[in-house]
Structure formats: structure tokens, C-alpha cells
Amino acid sequence: MAGRWRNRLSWSEVTPERVWLDRRRMMAGLGAAGLGAVAGLRSARAEALVPNSWDEITSYNNFYEFGTDKGDPSRKAGALTTDPWTVEIGGLVDRPGHYDLGDILAKVSIEDRLYRLRCVEAWSMVVPWQGFELADLLDMAGVQASAKYVAFETLFRPEEMPGQRGRILDWPYVEGLRLDEAMHPLTIMATGLYGKPLPNQNGAPLRLVVPWKYGFKSIKSVVRITLTNTQPPTSWNRYAPREYGFYANVNPTVDHPRWSQATERRIGGGFFAPRVATLMFNGYGEEVASLYAGMDLAAEF
Numbered sequence: 192m193a194g195r196w197r198n199r200l201s202w203s204e205v206t207p208e209r210v211w212l213d214r215r216r217m218m219a220g221l222g223a224a225g226l227g228a229v230a231g232l233r234s235a236r237a238e239a240l241v242p243n244s245w246d247e248i249t250s251y252n253n254f255y256e257f258g259t260d261k262g263d264p265s266r267k268a269g270a271l272t273t274d275p276w277t278v279e280i281g282g283l284v285d286r287p288g289h290y291d292l293g294d295i296l297a298k299v300s301i302e303d304r305l306y307r308l309r310c311v312e313a314w315s316m317v318v319p320w321q322g323f324e325l326a327d328l329l330d331m332a333g334v335q336a337s338a339k340y341v342a343f344e345t346l347f348r349p350e351e352m353p354g355q356r357g358r359i360l361d362w363p364y365v366e367g368l369r370l371d372e373a374m375h376p377l378t379i380m381a382t383g384l385y386g387k388p389l390p391n392q393n394g395a396p397l398r399l400v401v402p403w404k405y406g407f408k409s410i411k412s413v414v415r416i417t418l419t420n421t422q423p424p425t426s427w428n429r430y431a432p433r434e435y436g437f438y439a440n441v442n443p444t445v446d447h448p449r450w451s452q453a454t455e456r457r458i459g460g461g462f463f464a465p466r467v468a469t470l471m472f473n474g475y476g477e478e479v480a481s482l483y484a485g486m487d488l489a490a491e492f
């Protein structure tokens with residue numbers, strides 16, 4: 192199944208944004224076959240999926256370790272040391288240990304994934320990520336048959352992350368997925384965007400991206416991954432359990448207690464741009480709806 196999602200094109204070289212966009216348009220010109228080769232590009236929405244600009248993606252961020260203002264991460268995250276970087280993988284795996292990021296990257300194939308990002312706050316972007324499937328990393332560690340969930344943890348380093356000196360959230364930021372969600376071919380660990388290394392404010396050097404879930408599931412600057420057989424705690428659920436569930440699947444029919452989730456504001460459209468309809472599973476229902484067959488998505492939000 193994974194093969195269906197693999198992008199056989201190799202655009203590994205660094206490309207300026209203009210050239211990148213021109214290539215995207217060229218791809219669109221190739222028609223259905225060409226589009227199918229770009230994983231995640233197929234859209235339930237009729238509009239063409241046009242990525243947000245580099246400036247939009249790297250200056251409007253949520254990364255509370257650097258502050259709660261959308262501009263704080265781009266102003267303050269430059270101080271974060273991201274090299275060397277290791278990911279500790281443990282719990283129900285055959286090969287637990289500290290995995291050096293360089294060693295991981297030598298064993299995976301980096302692909303382009305053009306994904307929508309829908310924040311629970313009802314704004315959205317389209318982001319041209321580079322990354323690899325989380326399943327490839329989990330396979331390196333050897334997931335044991337008893338594992339049912341994957342827990343993730345962000346770096347805790349208050350000297351470099353000023354937000355961690357306050358108590359906005361319980362640090363470190365933690366997140367979790369069910370194992371089948373983690374192994375799904377749409378789920379990636381991002382290492383770059385626009386063909387450049389991932390900026391610190393976007394979660395360098397390694398950040399989860401789960402495109403059918405609200406943005407807070409896509410945990411940044413990951414240093415620990417633990418396979419468990421019980422559902423792990425998650426930062427926003429701990430903070431306000433009635434407002435943020437474990438699943439956090441994008442769902443226009445289940446409103447946040449304090450605002451509607453039926454529509455979203457696309458960043459970059461300008462203040463007067465019309466809001467766009469939010470899509471079930473953020474437009475990835477064809478690929479992921481079967482994961483939730485039989486579940487009451489209003490109760491298990």
C-alpha cells in the first residue's frame with residue numbers, strides 16, 4: 192500500500208520558491224497521471240491546492256515553547272540548537288535506543304508532500320513539506336505486537352525555549368496517535384519545507400505532520416517516541432479536556448465549544464477574503480475515514 196503514496200520524483204536539490212511554484216504548475220499541466228505522482232495532492236475540493244508562501248508559513252506559527260504570539264516563534268526560535276539531534280525510541284519496540292538524526296536520514300527516502308494544515312483555531316495553510324513516513328522510523332525500531340499507541344515528546348530546554356520558563360502548558364509538550372494512525376502512509380516526519388531545511392519555528396529538525404488532524408497533533412522538535420499499549424496523555428487534552436480530544440480529527444460538523452469548525456480562514460487571503468468550507472478529515476477522508484469506522488466522532492473528538 193505504501194507504494195501508492197511514494198513520490199517517484201526526486202526534487203532533492205534546493206529550489207527557490209519561484210522555481211518551486213513553476214514546477215508545481217508544470218506538474219499540474221501533466222494531468223491526472225502527473226498529479227497522482229505527487230502524494231497528497233489529490234483534493235476533494237475543486238480548487239487547485241496552491242501552497243502558502245515561505246513568509247506566511249515561517250512567520251505565522253504556533254510553538255508555545257517560544258511564546259503564544261503568532262510572531263514569537265519566528266522572532267525567538269533561531270536560538271534553538273538543532274544539531275546534534277537524537278530521538279530516543281523506546282517502550283514496546285525490539286530495538287530501543289537513541290537514534291541519531293543523521294543515521295535516521297541516511298536510511299529513509301525524503302519525499303515531497305503538499306498538505307493542508309488546519310489549526311483548531313480555524314485558520315489554515317497549504318504547506319509543501321519534505322519528510323519521510325513515520326512508519327519507516329517505527330520499522331527501524333521494530334514495533335512489538337502488543338503496541339497500540341505511539342507517544343511523542345518535544346525537547347525540554349528552557350535555556351533556549353523561553354516559553355518553557357512559564358506555565359502556559361505542562362512541559363514538555365506531548366502528543367499521541369493510535370498505532371494505525373501512526374503507520375498510515377499520509378503520516379510523516381517533516382524535515383524541510385520548500386526544499387530547504389525545516390526552520391526552527393516550524394519544528395526543526397524533525398516534526399510530526401498528520402494532515403487530517405488539527406494542527407496541535409503535529410508535534411514539533413520531537414526528541415522521544417514511545418510505543419505503549421495504553422492511550423498516552425496529550426498536552427492540549429490535559430489543558431482543556433472538554434475542548435481538545437485525543438483524536439482531534441478535522442471535522443466541520445463537530446464545533447469547538449467556543450467557536451464553529453464549519454469554516455476556516457486561509458492565511459494569506461487578506462482580511463476580506465471569504466472563509467472556505469472546512470472539509471471532513473481536512474479533505475483526506477478517502478484515505479483515512481476507514482480508520483474510524485464504527486466510531487462516534489462527536490463523542491470521540
Ligand SMILES: Nc1nc2c(c(=O)[nH]1)N[C@H]1C(S)=C(S)[C@@H](COP(=O)(O)O)O[C@H]1N2
Binds near residue numbers: 248251412
Ligand atoms: N511542541 C509544539 N508543537 C506544536 C505546537 C506547540 O506549541 N508546541 N503547536 C501546534 C499547533 S496548535 C499547530 S497549529 C502547529 C503549527 O505548525 P506551524 O507553525 O508549522 O504552522 O504546530 C503544532 N505543534
Ligand SMILES: [Mo]
Binds near residue numbers: 253309311312405407
Ligand atoms: Mo493549532
